[in-house]
Amino acid sequence: MPLFPNPLEAAAFRLSVVPPMLADYFGVLGFHALIAGARLGIFDALAAHPQTAAHLSATLDLDPRGTAALMRALAGLGYVRERRGRYRLTRPSRAWLVTGAPACLTEGLEFWARNAATYWTDLATTVRDGKPAVPFYTATEADPELSRSFQAWTAALARHQAPAAAAAIPVPRGAERVLDLGGGHAVYSLTLLARHPGLSATVLDLPQALASAEAHPRITLRAGSFLDDDLGAGYDVVLMFNILHGLTDAEAALLLTRVCTALRPGGVVVIGDQFRGPAPGRASRTLMDLLDLNYLIAISGRIRAFSEVRELLVAAGFSRPRHRRPLRSPAAELAIATKRA
Numbered sequence: 001m002p003l004f005p006n007p008l009e010a011a012a013f014r015l016s017v018v019p020p021m022l023a024d025y026f027g028v029l030g031f032h033a034l035i036a037g038a039r040l041g042i043f044d045a046l047a048a049h050p051q052t053a054a055h056l057s058a059t060l061d062l063d064p065r066g067t068a069a070l071m072r073a074l075a076g077l078g079y080v081r082e083r084r085g086r087y088r089l090t091r092p093s094r095a096w097l098v099t100g101a102p103a104c105l106t107e108g109l110e111f112w113a114r115n116a117a118t119y120w121t122d123l124a125t126t127v128r129d130g131k132p133a134v135p136f137y138t139a140t141e142a143d144p145e146l147s148r149s150f151q152a153w154t155a156a157l158a159r160h161q162a163p164a165a166a167a168a169i170p171v172p173r174g175a176e177r178v179l180d181l182g183g184g185h186a187v188y189s190l191t192l193l194a195r196h197p198g199l200s201a202t203v204l205d206l207p208q209a210l211a212s213a214e215a216h217p218r219i220t221l222r223a224g225s226f227l228d229d230d231l232g233a234g235y236d237v238v239l240m241f242n243i244l245h246g247l248t249d250a251e252a253a254l255l256l257t258r259v260c261t262a263l264r265p266g267g268v269v270v271i272g273d274q275f276r277g278p279a280p281g282r283a284s285r286t287l288m289d290l291l292d293l294n295y296l297i298a299i300s301g302r303i304r305a306f307s308e309v310r311e312l313l314v315a316a317g318f319s320r321p322r323h324r325r326p327l328r329s330p331a332a333e334l335a336i337a338t339k340r341a
């Protein structure tokens with residue numbers, strides 16, 4: 001959550017009476033307050049009923065002074081609200097931070113804490129060198145806990161985004177076979193298969209990533225590299241969710257050409273990613289720019305404009321590239337194209 005300055009405080013920041021970068025210095029501390037709240041079970045406890053800090057510290061076995069200080073900070077940041085000494089969840093916290101809530105994103109906290117404490121501390125070096133010291137997927141394959149937390153985060157996002165994405169995928173009539181490249185946790189395949197009982201899917205990903213995949217009788221997990229290994233042939237649909245931003249232009253061109261070969265005539269490729277473009281507001285644009293920087297830090301990657309993706313698709317032999325925004329969110333857009341029948 002951001003700081004919520006009142007008009008006087010906002011003016012003090014704007015006029016530089018107060019150093020505005022303090023919001024960023026202390027933003028890191030706010031992030032850790034959020035992580036602590038989730039790790040200590042405070043959001044889950046408050047989901048049951050409003051409680052005082054003293055009651056929370058007693059039931060969760062926490063230090064009373066520490067709990068009181070944390071609860072004041074969480075209230076200031078907008079995660080909880082205090083009334084007559086009792087804390088309750090704010091509406092966003094109830095939606096996004098309670099274990100088991102349909103849109104719960106607390107899984108992301110462990111991954112982002114790790115990411116911020118490792119990759120992001122090397123940002124200056126990455127910007128100087130133009131590439132990360134250790135590519136992210138080399139790190140995840142060597143570190144099961146990093147891989148687990150990353151897959152848990154992307155799966156949580158996917159559970160939120162996949163239903164609308166799956167509804168927007170034009171599965172050809174009589175289709176049977178799906179290839180999910182870099183499908184990891186397999187949530188996109190699971191969601192598509194739930195809509196189409198005649199489909200089965202192969203999820204191709206690196207070995208450690210597949211350790212997080214949910215088993216399903218119509219899903220085959222295949223360990224390998226989509227850059228180096230044979231993709232197979234005769235697919236009706238190929239899914240490429242959140243992998244294009246991690247590829248160089250040369251890798252993307254090569255992979256899309258191989259995907260076109262692997263599809264049967266009339267089959268479709270579906271790229272799910274963020275596309276650079278006019279953002280609805282400054283906050284959305286800044287989040288996209290930070291995400292773009294994150295892809296640079298992690299994998300020398302970047303966010304492309306849809307026009308660039310369209311060119312790549314056409315060059316690879318696809319027809320009718322089209323841009324879809326089933327969630328109306330810059331965080332989850334689709335590029336769909338068809339292999340000529």
Ligand SMILES: C[S@@+](CC[C@H](N)C(=O)[O-])C[C@H]1O[C@@H](n2cnc3c(N)ncnc32)[C@H](O)[C@@H]1O
Nearest residue numbers: 154158182183184205206209225226227241242
């Ligand atoms: C950002 S995640 C996306 C996961 C999932 N498709 C989603 O959208 O939530 C990228 C995935 O690509 C996988 N990946 C990266 N390089 C790969 C490669 N060369 N071959 C196969 N999978 C790869 C990673 O292991 C990871 O699971």
